[in-house]
Every structure is written in C-alpha cells, then in structure tokens.
Amino acid sequence: MREASAIRAEAVRRLAERFGASAVLDAPTQIAPYRGDLMYRQEEAELCVFRPSSAEMLSEGLALLADLPILLVPRGGGSGLAGGATPGAGAASLVVSTERMRTLRRIDRDACLMVAEAGVVLAEAQAAAREAGLHLGLTHGGAGSATLGGSVATNAGGANVLRHGMARDQILGIEAVLADGTLIAGAAELWKDNTGYSLPQLLAGSEGTLAFVTAVTLKLRAPPLDRQAALFGLAGPAQALALLRLARDLLGDAVTAAELMSRSATDFAAGMGVAKVPLESAPGWLLLLEAERTSRFFDLAAGFDALLEAAFEEGLAGDGVFAQSEAQRLGLWSLREGVAEAMDLWRGPILRTDCAVPLGQVPRFVAGVDAHVAALGGGLRAAFFGHIGDGNIHVNVMPPAPGDALPGKAALSEAIESIALSLGGTVSAEHGIGLHKRAALRRMKPAAELALMGRIKSAFDPANRLNPGNIFGSCGDDAKGAPEPHKDAFRCSRP
Template sequence: MTDTAPDPHDLAPFRDLLGESGVLADPAMTARYTRDQRDLMQGETPAVLRPRSVEEVQELVRLARRHGFGLVPQGGNTGYVGGATPEPGRRQLVVSLERMTGIRAVDPLNFTLACDAGCILADAQRAADAEGLFLPLSLGAEGSCRLGGNLGTNAGGLQVLRYGMARDLVLGLEVVLPDGTLFSDMRTLRKNNVGYDLKQLFIGAEGTLGIITGVVLKLWPAQGQRATAWLELAEDAPIPEMAALVRRETSDLASTFELISASSLGLVAEMRGAETGLKAGPGGAVLLELTASSERIPLDDVLMGCLEMLMERGWVEDAVLAQSEAQRRAFWAVRETIPEGEKHAGGSVKHDIALPVSRLTDFLNRGAALLAERMPGVRLSVYGHVGDGNLHYNLVVPAGRDRLDFTRAVEAGFAHELYAAAIGLGGSFSAEYGIGRFKRDLLVRYSDPERLRLIETVKRALDPDGIMNAGAML
C-alpha cells in the first residue's frame, strides 16, 4: 500500500519544531520505517519525526494532539509482532528516537548507566565495557535495536537465565506522556519504596502509554572469564532436570543454557553451504556458557565437573569445550544465525512460547504429536533460551508454498492448538516478542477478562485521546 501524500500545511508545525531533516515525508525516505521487520505488514505514515531532545518530543506530542495525528514510537524497527508499524488509515506519525543516542552518565561505583532511549543497545554495552562494567541485555539485533524499543517490548534475549528480562535491569525511566508532560524518574537507587513503581507501567507497554526517552540501567562487573561448551544431547535428555543441575552445580554462574534442535542446526548448514563443524545428538544440542568477573574462580573446572555429572547420568553423549575466544564466537555464531537460516529456507511461522522450565519436556512431546497429526511433513525449527523457559517453536515454510498464505493458515489453526497446549501447562503465547499488531487477537482470546479490563483502564487513564500507538496491543 502506498503512503497517503501528506498535506504540507499539516506538517509545517513539525518542520518548524524539528527542522527539515527532522521530518521525513518522502515515501522513498519513510519506506524503511513503515515495513515491519518480518515483512508481514506494509504500514503507512504521513511522516517520520526525528526529535533531538526530550523537549522536542514533548512539543511534538502536543502538536500531534492539536492537529489530530496519532503517534507510533519506533526504536530500531527490529520487533517481530508489528508493534512499531504505523497502520494504514490511522494517520499515525512515526516518532523515531534515532537522533537521541547520548550516554548521559556511567557510574562505576554505583554500577549504573544512564542514557537516551534512542541509544543502540551495542553502544550502551560498549559504554559499560569502557568502564570495566557489563550490561547483560543481549539480543541478536543488538547492533541495530534501540533501548527504547527494548524497554517498550520488555526484551528478553540470551542471558535472562541469570540477569532477568529488560524490566529487571531498569532502575530509572523518563517518559513523555500522551499530553506532552514529562514523567521523570531517572534515579539510580536500588531501594526506593515511595509508592507504586510507576516506571514499570511503561516497560512492556509497547509505546501505548507514552514515549520512553531515557533510562537508568543496572550494570555488573565485567565478566572477564567465560567457559563455553557445546553439548550433544542423548535421546530424551530431560531438559528441565539438566537445567536445574547446571544451576545448582555451577552456583548459578550459568548465564546461558540454549537448546538447539538438529533441524535448526541443519538450517544453518544449508544456508552456509557447508557443515557447521558442530553436531546435535539425538536429543539436539545445548550451548552452555558460564561467566565470572573474578579470575580466582576456577570456571573451567566448574564447567568440567558439571559436564561429568551430565554424562554420568547419560544425558549428554559428547561435548566440545571452546578452547579460544574465536571458537567460542563460532559456537555463538551458529546459535545466532538460526533465524537467518529459517529465512534462507523460505521463512518460518514463529511461535514465541514461554513455559515453566519444569514443563518443557511435556510441551515438546505435545507439540510433536500435534504437528504429526495436524501438519505432517512440515519442518520444525526448535531452539531457544530454555534455561528460562523460552522456546522458539517455528514451522518452516514448505518449498513451493507462499509464505504469507502458509503463515495465515498456521495462525488460523495449528497455532491455536499449540498455544492452548502451552497455556494448559502454565505457559504463555508470548515470551519475549510482545503483542504488537500481530498478536492482539491472542491477547483477547487467552487473557482473563479482569486482566483486559485493567489494561484498558490504564490506557484510558493515561491516553484518553488514544494517540499513542493505536492498534498495538489493543
């Protein structure tokens, strides 16, 4: 769908505020902001607004209300559920914070980092590293995703097992509200009981309650030691019991425990046109990494002792320990290339499942039975952060099948049976991707009425005119 040509008169106040370079209205320039990352939705916007300061964000919000525009906050546009894509017909302006990228402060003694919400995640990681500190939020898209988007979706990523989700890393937040006023709670305190923790309202809200402009994040000491292993799993290896043993026997030094199925590994090999040099056992593979800040901890010995116990119990058939940083990076490159491998194979229908870790095996068994019954012959790509219960359960588009048609067919049928199985085991249909525009029907379908009532009450209270990211989540 082609963007509606904007009325120059309507955009003039925004140009006066932001300058010519701060307002992109040419469809050739706005195209990358109006297409979702998975190429499932073509959006539409009169213009993309690019403020440079918090004050400009406040004023553009006031202008939007005055002139009848909706607003769609956008970070790096790397989300999977269309939460940052402006909908056709809604007259929504995209607000990109790509010019608000400043590092405001790093406090090495308080272990905190304050920065603009438009800061790219990898740049925030480097700012922490320069002070001998560590920001544990880590995603495949960290070179292009921005902190505002990470917080708006409550991003998870590779190290949730040890450090938690994005919301667990936030000490302070700054948000421009739908009336243009500023909620500023950029304190760096770890203990601060002064009533409702209001900043948590905006984390995971996907820009529907305001525009996040600044954040204070917790940091940790730089993790100078790493011990990494690729484990080939035996058939029917009990993932929950393995994950629990690893946590106990490493004193919770495990930062990642990633499951990789043989099928997912095969997709990476097919994309590369060569074997990866790594193998999956009958039960798949696990990428396990321990980290520590102190050189006094014998991390390699801790890992070896843990692996010996896993092998003695018959859960692991073989293991490869990274002998260098280059080999460690090669292990991770395989894990992080799986989504690209799916895309190379024709695309996939993604299911972002969350489960109690104790029920992972139950779900895998139920999912396999459902797939064999409902969609026999369809290739499965299963991988994910199983140490924290997050499973990416993706169906690869069959050769010769239209990707969008296949996606619609799966989402209309099989997906609901899969989600019902997960929810029946105490799980969820959205672990770390959020709701966006693609899962809003699922929120209605699988949420209890009281949850929905409370969500709608909060939305009406903070955004009575409905200008903030209308169509996302609700």
C-alpha cells in the first residue's frame, strides 16, 4: 500500500505537469484554508488542491488521476455547516476547488434563466440577475461566500423558501463531471423536459458524493418592486401558524417569509447586545412576516393594512408593528438576524439543531422540546427561531453563563431530533448531513431507503472516491472520519 504522502505528491506532479504549477496548491500555507468548512477542519489530512478553470480541465485532470487511490473533495466557498468540504484523515485527498470557475455564461431575459459556472458566488449571481431586471430566488444566510455549486450540492434555501422553494426547486439544468472524469451533458435550458430520471434533481443535495457540479441553469423570476414587513407579538406557534394562513389568504403567493422567534431567543440576543424588540408589550413569541409585490397593479400596502386589521380582529396577535419605510423593514430583519448573531457571539457551550416538522406539528414540537429541556433543569435556555413557513424551527440550547457546562449535549441533540422524528419531521432541514449528521440520518431513514441511497452512490461513483465519508460515512466505509467541531465553527461574517 502506497503512503498517502506519496500518492498526494504523485497527484501534484501529474496535475502540475499537465496544467502548470498555478493549477495545484501544495504548500502548507496555501492549503491551510482548504482543510475544512465552517463546521470541521481536518489537520491530519494529506491534501493538495486542484483549481480547474473549466469543466473540460476538471474532466481531464480527474482522468489523469483515475488510477491513483486519492479521495476527491469538491469545494465551493467552504461556508457549509455540516463538514461536507472537509478532507479525510490519513488518506490522500484532492480538494477540487471551483474558485477559478466563476464565469456567468449568460442570462436569458426572455427564457427567465441564468447559466453560470459552479464557482460563481451566490450574491454575485443575485446581483447579476438584478442588473438584468430579473430576480434569483435562491438565497440563504451564507450567500456572500457560498458558491452556486455548493448551494446546489447542499440543496440550500433560506428565509424565502416558502415562496421560491429550495435550490432543488430552482434548477433547470446541471453540467457535471464524474469522479473518473466523464463530463455529463451541458447545463440544459429547458423549462419542460420529461425524459426519464432527472440528473439535476439527483445532484441537488448530494453534498459532493455523486459528481462535481461544474455549471447550473437556474430559474429567474420577476423582480420584487417593493417589500412590506410587519412584526407581530403573539401567544405561541399555533397563533403564528394561523396568522401565516391568514396572510396567505389575503396576500396569496406574495408572502415571502415567516420567521418565528421565541421570547427566550430575543431576550438572549438582547442580553448579548445585538437586538431590541421594537414592541411596547413583551409577548411570548414574535412572528416576522414579509411579502413582496412583483406587479405594479397589486396594492401590497393595502393588503398589509387588511392583514394587520384582521390579525387583531381575530385575536391572533396582541401587538404589532408595520414597517413604514425600507429602513424600518431592515430594522425588523435586524432583530431576526440579531438572534442568529447572538448565538455566534456566545462564547460558551451551545447545542444547535436544524430540525423541521410538518407545519401543523410545529406547536407540538416546540412544546415537546420545551418540556424536555425544562425537565433537565440546570437553568438551561432553549431559544427557538426559524422559518415557520417551512416547519424549520432551530432550537439552540445554552447554559445560564458562558463558563457553565452543557452536560449531555449529544443526548440532548438526539432527544430533540427524536421529538421531531416522532412528529414526522427531519433531523436536517437545511444544513445537510455532511460529517455532522450521519448518525442522525441512520436513526431517521429506514434501512431500505439508506441501502437504495447507497446503490445510487455506487452507480455514480463505483470506486467510492467522491467525499466517501459524507452522508454515508459511518454506514460503511468511514474514510473521512469525523473530527470534533472546531471552536469557531459558526463564526462567520454575514453578507
């Protein structure tokens, strides 16, 4: 068996010889940023970095290495929250970075689509769509550093999922390269294509385990002409769901976001000095509702007035504030963002979760988790916040002070996930599986479904070279291992 370091050196030699030294990074200082994502770093990995500038170059480079036992790790912006772009320990790894594949090939205004290479940063793609008079619905909190390839590979989706869906819902075509270098099609531009299995749909959410995404065709929409937002104080998640239903009745698909926050979450953020609730009362829960107008013939402001009136008349909200200007709208969002930011700033132990349940089960999920955490005692704080329109409520649990311990963190995480699963929910609504949620995935999925997923993986990547620890890791060949989350796992700058 050849040493991992010898295999890595051979890969560097072959790639540099064919494509020049700048296509491969090998020096310790150069490769340091590629040792992980925001969740995990792997200091033990024997890695080098390949930076192709086109799908063809990637295809040729992988074919050159086909006989080498080297793991292949697709990497975009490294902003993932599941350890997906983290190379394996011990084994030789080739991190394939899309940083030089940043061409936005075209925007078609009539067909309402964009074709772009995988390394284009999501925020850049959004800006380009805006300049072309259209709107890219794909967005999430990491848009300033995440790439299109990474966002599609993790099937990302943020606060506007209830209007635009997740990445999977926004893809028309994908160009991809298999682990052996086979280039699969161009990124199709068809809005209708009913020709058997859908490669784009399989690759969305595959977390770099099936193929390298090299380019995507994304749907574009009519741009929002303006947005309106209101913050409601209410008694609990059941009232929030009723208010969301009312908003949809009155405003239809114009509703873009419904963000729920518990008082415990906003109090925590206020305590960290990053948020202030702009209401006179102190409600137990807050709902931030936002809607947008894409037609100049639709009176969104009148619709929002009607919503506020009906919400109070029907007793769904006890208090509320309607943003009168763009600055006030952003101010309401800064409360929601402040909650997430406070968790990032907290220097003590913290448990983060990413469950979702069917919408109607949100009240039961929240009550179940609340009761479980309260029963543990020790002054633990459970902060609930997230996208109630998708049933995706993050529960973060912290001890009273940063210096206090958070005992039984793994068991608590499992207990919260079990509550979600008992209600028909999921252990990972948006961040994916990566290295982080592999055990939880095995608890969630029936063996037959896991086995089928494994067979799909084998069909794409029979030699199991692409991100072999991701998703499937501890189901069999745990080639990547799972290091401990690094200390600053969630510290990052927001776009």
